Amino acid sequence: MRGWLVALMLLAAPVWAVEPGEMLKDPALEERARELSKGLRCPVCRNESIDESNAELAADLRLLVRERLVAGDSDQEALDFIVGRYGEYVLLRPGLGGSALILWIAGPLALLAALALGWRVIRGRGGSPEEAALTPEEEARLRDLLKE
Amino acid sequence: MVAELGHFALILAFVVAIVQMIVPLVGAQKGWRNWMAVADPAATLQFGLVALAFGALTYSFVVSDFSVRLVWLNSHSDKPMLYKVTGVWGNHEGSLLLWVLILTLFGACAAWFGQGLPERLRARVLAVQSSLAVAFMAFMIFTSNPFWRESFPPLNGQDLNPLLQDPGLAFHPPFLYLGYVGLSMTFSFAVAALIEGRVDAAWGRWVRPWTLAAWMFLTVGIALGSWWAYYELGWGGFWFWDPVENASFMPWLISAALLHSAIVVEKREALKAWTILLAILAFGFSLIGTFIVRSGVLTSVHAFANDPFTGTFILVILAIFMGGALTLFAMRADRMEAKGVFGTVSRESALVLNNILLAVSAFVVFIGTIWPLVSELAFDRVLSVGPPFFELAFTPFWVALALILPVGSILAWKRGRLDKDRRVLTALACFAVAVGALVWALQTGRTALGPVGVALGIWVIGGAGYDLIKRTGKSGLGRLFRLPRADWGKSVAHAGMGVTVIGVAALMAWETEDIRVAQVGDSYEVSGYEVTLVDVREQVRGPNFIATEADIAMAKDGRQVALLTPEKRIYPVAQMPTTEAAIANGFWRDLYVVIGDRQEAGGYAVRVYVKPFANWIWAGCIIMALGGILSLSDRRHRVAAGAPKMRAVPAE
Secondary structure (H helix, E strand, O other): OOOOHHHHHHHOHHHHOOOHHHOOOOHHHHHHHHHHHHOEEOOOOOOOEOOOOOOHHHHHHHHHHHHHHHOOOOHHHHHHHHHHHHOHHHEOOOOOOOOHHHHHHHHHHHHHHHHHHHHHHHHHHHOOOOOOOOOHHHHHHHHHHHHO | OHHHHHHHHHHHHHHHHHHHHHHHHHHHHHOOHHHHOOHHHHHHHHHHHHHHHHHHHHHHHHOOOOOEHHHHHHOOOOOOHHHHHHHHHOOHHHHHHHHHHHHHHHHHHHHHHOOOOOHHHHHHHHHHHHHHHHHHHHHHHHHOOOOOEOOOOOOOOOOOOHHHOOHHHHHHHHHHHHHHHHHHHHHHHHHHHHHHOOOOHHHHHHHHHHHHHHHHHHHHHHHHHHHHHHHHOOOOOOOOOOHHHHHHHHHHHHHHHHHHHHHHHHHHOOOHHHHHHHHHHHHHHHHHHHHHHHHOOOOOOOOOOOOHHHHHHHHHHHHHHHHHHHHHHHHHHHHOOOOOOOOOOOHHHHHHHHHHHHHHHHHHHHHHHHHHHHHHHHHOOOOOOOHHHHHHHHHHHHHHHHHHHHHHHHOOOOOOOOOOOHHHHHHHHHHHHHHHHHHHHHOOOOOOHHHHHHHHHHHHHHHHHHHHHHHOHHHOHHHHHHOOHHHHHHHHHHHHHHHHHHHHHHHHHHOEEEEEEEOOOOEEEEOOEEEEEEEEEEEEEOOOOEEEEEEEEEEEOOEEEEEEOOEEEEEOOOOEEEEEOEEEOOOOEEEEEEEEEEOOOOOEEEEEEEEEOHHHHHHHHHHHHHHHHHHHOOHHHHHHHHOOOOOOOOOO
């Protein structure tokens, strides 16, 4: 709720994220490495990707990602390699398997439920936009008024 | 002595709040007017006392009274005056006092400006508002007292975190709090209405200005925070989907939904129960935000006071208020039968859809935020939910929202027809798609995000313009400036949203970045700009820091467009480095440069970013807030306050 306030305090670090020396010569490979880094969480930091973090471990991980890519790994193989070592925790985008499926389908399911409910509200009331019939008292009052 | 005065004032305010919580409520129940009348002066007194306490704490910071523990922990005698003052709320205890100050300010405002409210409703609103004040004052006095003294005062303080020594701290938290706490007002109105068991058009009309004000402050607060992160963090990120950011975003989404559903209550007396529920939930999310920041339950970059006891206390407050309000809601919701009827194609239906999308998108943010906790507790599976998830799961809702907005906003109430507008809307859609396609053609091999975002933005802005023109009706454009301000407010706010959509999409799709080691005098090209590292000066002394400064020239087509001076600072007292990026703001793009450490082999690490449309993100937010102000200044809101009985029946 403090907004960014204290974020800034602890984010202090990300200032020196990717260092010039770490970058690969091949721009295509470097691009892939950057994309992968953005999806990997720095395990010792608070909610930062290794691409943003300047913790030493994050730098090590960035180099590791690049090593795997240079060695010819596909993106998925490189990710699997890191997850194999550091656990699922490092993935900023959780996989679809097991209980995480709930997370992924919760939104669409909620939307369907809300739409169904919304439809009922609209239809339930919208069958005839004509005003409801007058009550007997109102009819009587209307007759009185018209007579005058 | 001054600190003790503040402490004493705070305790007095606590006592007054307890009285205000009980007496008017009993009075309203029994119909005793003199008991109800207690609420007004009590609300004013309460605010005065808390303001006194806040003033006392500020004074302690200004004179650097290090015998006050909080001042010692968060200030330093060398610190510039501005940051001595803003340091008051740059910490857990002080910010809590600011929170309570704003809470009582809103209560007092309800007493001052609520003269048109029915007596009972006003007494109940003020009592409920005061019960919130009681909870938070108890929290402050018993667990987080800002006036604690040190028995052996140190000679100097530990300084405020250098990253917080920024004008951003002066404005971001107060605005954000005005937003969060502003929602307490709608909460109080909702609970008071539930106690009364009556919700009608008049209620919708009274609650709307408060919601509008809170939403507006929240918009500005979030935008300021995002902008602050953008220039302070050194790489220009503007949104991180961090739990604490999400905590401010969820109330924003819910209050936006509430804003729209309250219109339906006001104009058509439908969606009453839903509106009450939203009013309760909006403040509920504010409280959840407070809990997340101050408990340390979720790993966030914004961690604040990571004290389990603090967290438990807030959780209890949350449980009491949400539990109580929702129970009351369950008991009374069936009394709120809808009066207005409407057809399937109508403004009401469009607003229902708007509410569905906003509420479900808030739910997606919510579940993504708490999932790591749930997963660990329930499934024993430790995982992270980060930006990639939110971008994927959240964006579709906003695409849908942007798509329906222009259509929904011009539909008539009750039973709408679109055939007359079909040509204009088709033309507008074609134009938006054409621009999107053009943009698509101009860029090669990138994501679809940019073109789609630009097309949507144009669609929304154009729709807002058409809405306004359509409102002038047959009398021609001459009437444009004589339209009610609420109409202008609506269109301006919607256009603001379009501007933000364009900014976000363009920045995320087309940002370019260059990181390299440069020697002084080096010149190189970054996406069309000639970058020259002109000079680097080390050991430049500031008031409480030492800096490395660089001069970097940016030229385009041989003509210099900017000379930027980024800095890297070290704050010796806090032992912390910060980077001060230098930014050349522009309408179409920002040039963003950062200077880094001297490299062992000579030269400096230099980062250069070209950020297209960056300013549009925050400009859009400011435009949205302006729309809110326009709406708020509409005559109808002011008149309504003084004439509670008018228009019990919907106009159409």
